[in-house]
Amino acid sequence: MTDITKDTTATTAEGAKGLIRLSESAARALTTIGGVLTAAGAFLAWTWTSNFPGDLTYYGSPAGLQWLAFTAGLLTVLFSLAGYGVKGLRWLTPTGSTAPIVLSAFAGLAVTWFSLIAIAVELGGVANWVVGGILAGIFSIVPVIGALALPKPGPATQDTGIKATLAAYVAKPSSTKPLPQLPGWQQRGIIAIVIALGLYVFTYGIDTQGGELFSGFLFLAVFGLWALHSAGLLDRFSALTEAHKGYAVTLAFAAAAIFPFTQNNDHDANVGVNILIFGTVALGLNIVVGLTGLLDLGYVAFLGVGAYTAALFSGSAYSTITGFSLPFWAAALAGTAASLVFGVLIGAPTLRLRGDYLAIVTLGFGEIFRITVRNLDGSSGPDITNGPNGIADIPDLSIAGFNFGESHNIAGFTLGRFANYYLLMLIVTVIVVLVFNRASDSRIGRAWVAIREDETAATAMGINGFRVKLIAFALGASLAGLAGSVNAHVSSSVVPDPYVFAGPVAPNSAFLLAAVVLGGMGTVSGPLLGAALLYLIPEKLEFLKEYQLLAFGIALIILMRFRPEGVIANRRRQLEFHEDKDQDPTEPTAPAAPAATAGV
Amino acid sequence: MTTATETTTKPATPILQATGVIMRFGGLTAVRNVDLTVNSGEIVGLIGPNGAGKTTFFNCLTGLYVPTEGTVAYKGTVLPPKPHLVTNAGIARTFQNIRLFSNMTVLENVLVGRHTRTKEGLFAALVRGPRYHKAEAASRERAMELLEFIGLENKADHLARNLPYGEQRKLEIARALASEPGLLLLDEPTAGMNPQETRATEELVFAIRDQGIAVLVIEHDMRFIFNLCDRVAVLVQGEKLVEGDKETVQGDDRVIAAYLGTPFEGDPGTEEVAEVEAAEANSTTEDER
Known part of the structure; x- marks a missing residue:
């Protein structure tokens, strides 16, 4: 309880008043009650007809969007109680409770009102709200009022504009309460629980039916994660995973391997395998763009090279190499090797260029690949790739008697075709993650980053810039080729058209690049998450139809405006935040440094 | 000295x-x-x-x-x-305008300087055999020695760009020294x-x-x-x-001339100097009077 008294004295000393004038105790009560009400509102009927997706017509039994509102309300309650200093909940808010309360209250508001607006728009009018819906709408406003009446956190500034005030409310405080060091098994337990939760949330997101539910899910996910971040919980969790790195990574992959067993619908497994493929390719691109800082706009060509090579050796009837097929491991190696060769061939002349010039030239090479493949059809060139028709009917893989095209029953779970490929692709992803991690944390990886930071200084430190860049280019290309060789079998046909610079369908250079930049350059999980988001959003928001690309562009602009480092910040950037914290202990050492040198 | x-x-x-x-x-x-x-x-x-x-x-x-x-x-x-x-x-060098790898840590900056004195390529990094670990450990040890030499061993994990100016200069020197x-x-x-x-x-x-x-x-x-x-x-x-x-x-007169410029247009003759000195001497004597 000492914590709150400290809290209040600190804030009143600064004389910070809330945006809405209420006493602090009233504000805190309002947030708690409002959170309960928001959660309770989920148990009311929001509309009268089951025509709205999810059927929100029952009293006492929430469904779909209502569950999301319930979760948001629950979060608000938890953070409010933590704000009271309730024992056992204080760990929820290591950096202070105001920002998480505000954000989770906003999450409830956003989900509830998005649902109400969606009901009104889709069913044709506000008349489709029933009393329960209106009540839920009003309930969700209560915690927001309460939250904004809390004393404004941060230093009292002259700037009292609405924008600056709101920013102060949601800003993450830099000071962290020190928490007791937990025993190792508890730390591991927490990691396991969080990863299980993560798997649940991810599976829920993939399983959502209809754009309305997915949009609501996105609202809750964005505000909820933001609340957890500003509460300092995400930082705490990343510190835990840092301490138990191998354990956390193993668990994360175990969770990923469990995913197909949670799906009874092979379409969702298809979404999963595509996310893995594009995430893996984006990870390869991350070596080139994120680590070495070379803007490659034609990267998808290497995925194409791998896919075409695997398709040619697959024994497909449309392949120009007839009567001959390689086992998968050999085809995958061939795809990797072919991409490697192409990477070197394209890299050798282009990597002498820097910056914009390199981007334009790689863009050109990407297009050259697609057009060449299109024309190698026997009429305008030798018949290798079957022209625009591509190579169809690629047979399903069969490794050691396990046919990937059939459904298998494993321990009572049915794994469909895509689930099989998902598990195969997961192995490939593990390999690529391992390669990325080991390469980036080595002499060569440091040389890549050095070149990204300052090429002139890097060469002056003895780094052969051209050679090191070529290695990055070739490694990135071969990883894409490896993923491509699986991709050919998953989609069972390879045609030139998807390998464009930008397009509405997933594997294109702009998509991959956006996945890297949006997810977080130079990280492992960033591109995987970026690819998942970028693949899921168009997949789920089909109702946007021809506005998909427009919405995609707007979303990118918004994200780059507010979080330019990507969703997952680079380790080096995180380090920067850490330094803010331990600035005090390091300051006194600074004056001592010259004395130390003088002694040398 | x-x-x-x-x-x-x-x-x-x-x-x-x-x-x-x-x-x-x-x-x-x-x-x-x-x-x-x-x-x-x-x-x-x-x-x-x-x-x-x-x-x-x-x-x-x-x-x-x-x-x-x-x-x-x-x-x-x-x-x-x-x-x-x-x-x-x-031959190692530093730059007039500091050119550190600003988003790398202090230690990593020095490790990059070791690039020419280590030979582990991509393949070794992927396989990570015992020799790789040994070489990497030796590099780190040498880098830490250099950081101690310039007095930055406590800031090895800081980002280079967050160092104060004087320490950035020193770090540049350490990075250059790392290439032996x-x-x-x-x-x-x-x-x-x-x-x-x-x-x-x-x-x-x-x-x-x-x-x-x-x-x-x-x-x-x-x-x-x-x-x-x-x-x-x-x-x-x-x-x-x-x-x-x-x-x-x-x-050297030419050095002084290059830094300060020549005192008169053209070459100042000894006569002129003597004249000035004489005039000065006159004025001081007049003052004393």
């Missing part, structure tokens, strides 16, 4: 020999036919007014520029004008430093020389230069004007 005794005890073998270096940018000749020798165990200064071509000359030495004419030899072998090969041969050079080129190492920091840098350069590394330093701070250097070369408008010890350079 103890510099004179140092040089006399060791036989002076030339480390760096630049002969007839000319650098032209189109019609502009930035460096005209400069010869410069740096012997082992020596600290040589390179001074000159702004725009004299000192940094251009440095860039010619380190391969960042390909000199139009002339050769640069390190320990008797002529260097190819490629920066990474020059560093590999044993025989010759260190310092381009204005004390620019923007306060007197204490300048003195600390002086001590640091002496410590580096004591490790058997020859140093060639560009600097505008004359006190720093004349405290430090065994020999000073003066570069004016791309040409080497004078080279020699402290007294030779400080007493």
